[in-house]
Amino acid sequence: xxxxxxxxxxxxxxxxxxxxxxxxxxxxxxxxxxxxxxxxxxxxxxxxxxxxxxxxxxxxxxxxxxxxxxxxxxxxxxxxxxxxxxxxxxxxxxxxxxxxxxxxxxxxxxxxxxxxxxxxxxxxxxxxxxxxxxxxxxxxxxxxxxxxxxxxxxxxxxxxxxxxxxxxxxxxxxxxxxxxxxxxxxxxxxxxxxxxxxxxxxxxxxxxxxxxxxxxxxxxxxxxxxxxxxxxxxxxxxxxxxxxxxxxxxxxxxxxxxxxxxxxxxxxxxxxxxxxxxxxxxxxxxxxxxxxxxxxxxxxxxxxxxxxxxxxxxxxxxxxxxxxxxxxxxxxxxxxxxxxxxxxxxxxxxx
Amino acid sequence: xxxxxxxxxxxxxxxxxxxxxxxxxxxxxxxxxxxxxxxxxxxxxxxxxxxxxxxxxxxxxxxxxxxxxxxxxxxxxxxxxxxxxxxxxxxxxxxxxxxxxxxxxxxxxxxxxxxxxxxxxxxxxxxxxxxxxxxxxxxxxxxxxxxxxxxxxxxxxxxxxxxxxxxxxxxxxxxxxxxxxxxxxxxxxxxxxxxxxxxxxxxxxxxxxxxxxxxxxxxxxxxxxxxxxxxxxxxxxxxxxxxxxxxxxxxxxxxxxxxxxxxxxxxxxxxxxxxxxxxxxxxxxxxxxxxxxxxxxxxxxxxxxxxx
Numbered sequence: 001x002x003x004x005x006x007x008x009x010x011x012x013x014x015x016x017x018x019x020x021x022x023x024x025x026x027x028x029x030x031x032x033x034x035x036x037x038x039x040x041x042x043x044x045x046x047x048x049x050x051x052x053x054x055x056x057x058x059x060x061x062x063x064x065x066x067x068x069x070x071x072x073x074x075x076x077x078x079x080x081x082x083x084x085x086x087x088x089x090x091x092x093x094x095x096x097x098x099x100x101x102x103x104x105x106x107x108x109x110x111x112x113x114x115x116x117x118x119x120x121x122x123x124x125x126x127x128x129x130x131x132x133x134x135x136x137x138x139x140x141x142x143x144x145x146x147x148x149x150x151x152x153x154x155x156x157x158x159x160x161x162x163x164x165x166x167x168x169x170x171x172x173x174x175x176x177x178x179x180x181x182x183x184x185x186x187x188x189x190x191x192x193x194x195x196x197x198x199x200x201x202x203x204x205x206x207x208x209x210x211x212x213x214x215x216x217x218x219x220x221x222x223x224x225x226x227x228x229x230x231x232x233x234x235x236x237x238x239x240x241x242x243x244x245x246x247x248x249x250x251x252x253x254x255x256x257x258x259x260x261x262x263x264x265x266x267x268x269x270x271x272x273x274x275x276x277x278x279x280x281x282x283x284x285x286x287x288x289x290x291x292x293x294x295x296x297x298x299x300x301x302x303x304x305x306x307x308x309x310x311x312x313x314x315x316x317x318x319x320x321x322x323x324x325x326x327x328x329x330x331x332x333x334x335x336x337x338x339x340x341x342x343x344x345x346x347x348x349x350x351x
Numbered sequence: 352x353x354x355x356x357x358x359x360x361x362x363x364x365x366x367x368x369x370x371x372x373x374x375x376x377x378x379x380x381x382x383x384x385x386x387x388x389x390x391x392x393x394x395x396x397x398x399x400x401x402x403x404x405x406x407x408x409x410x411x412x413x414x415x416x417x418x419x420x421x422x423x424x425x426x427x428x429x430x431x432x433x434x435x436x437x438x439x440x441x442x443x444x445x446x447x448x449x450x451x452x453x454x455x456x457x458x459x460x461x462x463x464x465x466x467x468x469x470x471x472x473x474x475x476x477x478x479x480x481x482x483x484x485x486x487x488x489x490x491x492x493x494x495x496x497x498x499x500x501x502x503x504x505x506x507x508x509x510x511x512x513x514x515x516x517x518x519x520x521x522x523x524x525x526x527x528x529x530x531x532x533x534x535x536x537x538x539x540x541x542x543x544x545x546x547x548x549x550x551x552x553x554x555x556x557x558x559x560x561x562x563x564x565x566x567x568x569x570x571x572x573x574x575x576x577x578x579x580x581x582x583x584x585x586x587x588x589x590x591x592x593x594x595x596x597x598x599x600x601x602x603x604x605x606x607x608x609x610x611x612x613x614x615x616x617x618x619x620x621x622x623x624x625x626x627x628x629x630x631x632x633x634x635x636x637x638x639x640x641x642x643x644x645x646x647x648x649x650x651x652x653x654x655x656x657x658x659x
Contacts, residue, residue: 075562108565115563120556125578125653138566170654186564 020092021048022226023072023111023194028086030067030250032297033079039297041067043250044086046324049194049226054217056229056241056258058273060294064250065230069196072228073113074103090194109139112187114216116199118179122171128155128182129167135189154185158215177208181215188219194226201236213240234277238262243337246270249295249305252324253341266327266340266349268310304343316343352650352657359646363639368421370635371628375417378624385409385433385622407431407625420628429629432618438629441614445598446633448520449610452603453595455526456534461588464538468545468584473572475550483546487539499532499605516607529606533599537591544587548580555579582652586645593641597634 030042042064049055057065070076072088074095088095090111095103115121123131132154133147142150148167155163158181160174171179180200187195197216201209217240220227231237237244237258244261246254246269254267265271272290292309295301301308307317320343327338330350342348386403387395404410408419423430429438471480490498506528507515517525552558553576561575598611607613611630618626650656 073563075559104565104567106565107563113563115556115560117556121560123557123561123575123579124655125582126575127654134566135564138564138570172655186560 021050022091023228024048024087024089025068025072026087026089028068028071028088029084030064030071030076030081031084032081034298037298040300041081041250041297042071043300045247045250045252047245047252047255049228051193051226052221052224053243054220054227054229054241056231056237056244057247058231058234058237058244059247060232062294062297063247065247066198067250068247069113069198069228069230072196073107073111075107075113105139108135108192109190110192111194111196112190112192114180114183114187114195114197114200117203118176118183119171119203121183122179124171127168127170128174132182132186132189135186139190150189154189155182157188158182158185158219160185176204177212180204180208180212184212184216184219188223191223192225194228195220196228196230198230199232200229201233202231209236216240234273246273249300250297251305251341252339253306254339255324256327256338257336260335260338264349266338266345267342268312268348269306271348272309272311304341312344312347314344352647355650356643356647359643363643366639367635371421371632372417374631374635375420375628376413378627379413379416381622383622385624388622389433407433424632429632430625432623432626433621434623438625441626442611442629442633445609445611445614445630448608449598449603449612450596451520451523452526452530452533452599452608452610453592455523455530456537456595457588457592459530459534460538460541460591463534464541465545465581465584468542469549469572469577469580471542472546472549472553472580475546480546483542487542490535490539495532495536495599496601496605498535499529499602502528502532503605517609520608520610526608529602529608532605533595533602537595541584541587541591545580545584548583549576552576552579578652582649585648585652589641589645589648593638596637596641 025045025047028042028045029040032039032041045064045068047055047057057068059065067076067081071081071083072095076083083096086096090106095106098106122128129148129151132151133142133144136142136147136150137144152163152167155167160166160178160181166174171182174182180203183200187197195216200216201212204212213236216227219225227240229237229241241258243255243257245252246261246267248269254261254265254270256266261270262274265274269290272288275288276290278287290309291311295305295308301318303316303318303320304310304322307313310317322341322343324339324341325345327335327340327345327349329335340348386400386407386409389403390400401410408416411419420430427439429442432438432441467483471483474480503515506512513528514525517529519525557579558571558575561571566575598613598615600612600616602608603610603612604616611634615627615630617623618630
């Protein structure tokens with residue numbers, strides 16, 4: 001396998017610094033030019049993923065989490081989309097400055113993506129074997145026959161029963177969970193360095209969700225891949241993620257190692273999200289919900305974008321955009337990896 | 352699949368009998384006596400009329416005539432026209448001409464219709480797209496006899512680029528103009544249909560997946576987009592080919608192409624009952640077969656549709 005992947009390796013081998021993250025997003029801005037005006041979907045996102053690490057990106061619909069992922073993959077619709085500012089460094093190289101062909105060779109081979117709805121994301125008129133084999137045929141110039149053998153191997157690997165018999169079946173002949181496994185197999189085909197999973201379990205029922213997440217986590221460990229897990233399901237995150245970035249209105253409002261976030265959120269929005277999880281011990285009580293609606297991206301509120309919905313809003317929140325502060329313990333010791341974009345993070349976390 | 356084909360073939364029998372019976376009844380219940388018409392303005396000799404009537408079986412009851420006709424048909428006998436020639440001979444002359452013209456027009460339609468449709472579908476809102484849209488709108492809204500006569504006058508008569516009418520139907524260069532005129536309307540439909548499905552499928556999730564897989568653009572478009580977009584187009588083309596095979600009365604009339612349309616037209620004008628029924632019977636068969644082929648093609652192209 002290692003010999004074959006080298007063919008597509010258009011990216012320089014891991015440069016100098018050993019600890020350099022696999023992928024680093026720096027001050028990324030994405031906007032969409034629509035008839036009604038400019039929708040600012042992503043407004044200065046920073047995050048990084050290293051090999052073997054899982055970053056969960058959490059947020060409501062429209063918070064910009066999927067758009068960020070699409071910008072990384074280079075599959076944004078441009079126009080109407082535009083990236084006015086920012087860098088996306090993959091192994092230290094800015095992908096936004098690469099030629100279209102260089103980026104294409106990274107897609108699928110080095111960075112792969114798993115989509116939410118496997119039924120619509122797989123081509124309905126091509127057999128799954130063809131669609132899996134295509135990865136090898138296009139990126140490695142493999143013959144049709146070898147590619148099919150590889151496809152069967154992949155289907156076995158993601159534990160699809162009777163892979164050999166089912167390789168010529170079409171997507172609609174598989175169940176939802178099996179289809180998502182095929183999506184995963186397709187993403188894994190060329191053993192990429194990074195996988196972006198955009199709500200991989202949202203379309204599945206709960207029992208299958210756990211199976212698919214386990215499979216994904218297991219394969220990630222096996223191949224030591226970086227994983228960006230985009231989700232709005234806090235339950236999914238807790239099990240597999242190493243660190244979390246919470247997004248709101250196109251900005252990261254809080255980052256934290258996974259368990260610390262659950263224990264002590266440092267942003268009122270995160271607290272709201274956590275409080276929204278229905279709990280068995282509060283049966284009979286009214287469910288908690290964050291008041292109000294996510295902001296209109298055409299017209300993001302001045303100051304902190306969350307201020308109109310924030311229970312702890314002060315005057316400063318409506319005028320000044322909070323920076324992403326480093327969060328520290330009460331006695332001043334640093335908490336590595338923890339940051340919060342709230343003027344009152346101290347009060348929120350300690351108080 | 353086999354059972355589906357068998358069932359469809361069986362279904363064809365009542366359809367075939369029903370349509371031919373209808374045509375037969377309608378043609379022969381038309382007012383006017385075709386035998387007397389043979390005499391033109393001369394006074395008809397009653398004895399000769401009676402003999403001819405008997406010869407053509409016109410003295411029998413209508414249903415008996417139909418039965419005789421159908422049984423003859425299964426022996427390959429299409430009957431005789433009132434001019435004395437076997438109808439089968441007439442059709443053997445007309446059909447090759449129409450088939451040539453139809454295939455020519457069909458080729459134009461497929462190549463330019465799909466080509467323009469894909470180009471405009473991929474570049475929606477651009478100049479080419481707007482231009483083609485206006486062009487198809489014009490073509491769709493101008494009646495074919497206006498289009499045909501204009502083309503004949505401008506290109507054939509005024510600029511003398513081609514012969515205004517077809518002298519020799521085996522000469523493809525003479526068939527260009529009628530083929531283009533015949534193809535234009537369907538071409539406009541194919542263009543618009545292709546454009547719409549291409550533009551729609553371009554936004555489909557599986558196209559996004561194909562791009563995310565790192566496939567080159569020509570593969571994304573050529574394999575993933577086209578396979579899906581062509582399904583409705585192919586079904587349209589299938590029915591359209593059947594229609595073209597049926598001959599084009601107006602176009603063949605304008606350019607004097609001795610094809611099925613022209614033959615049928617003259618047969619209707621001169622109340623040549625046997626010819627009309629014969630031609631229409633064959634056309635019914637052509638339609639039945641082409642719609643069966645379209646249904647089968649649909650299943651081949653789209654695996655989600657399988658006939659049991």
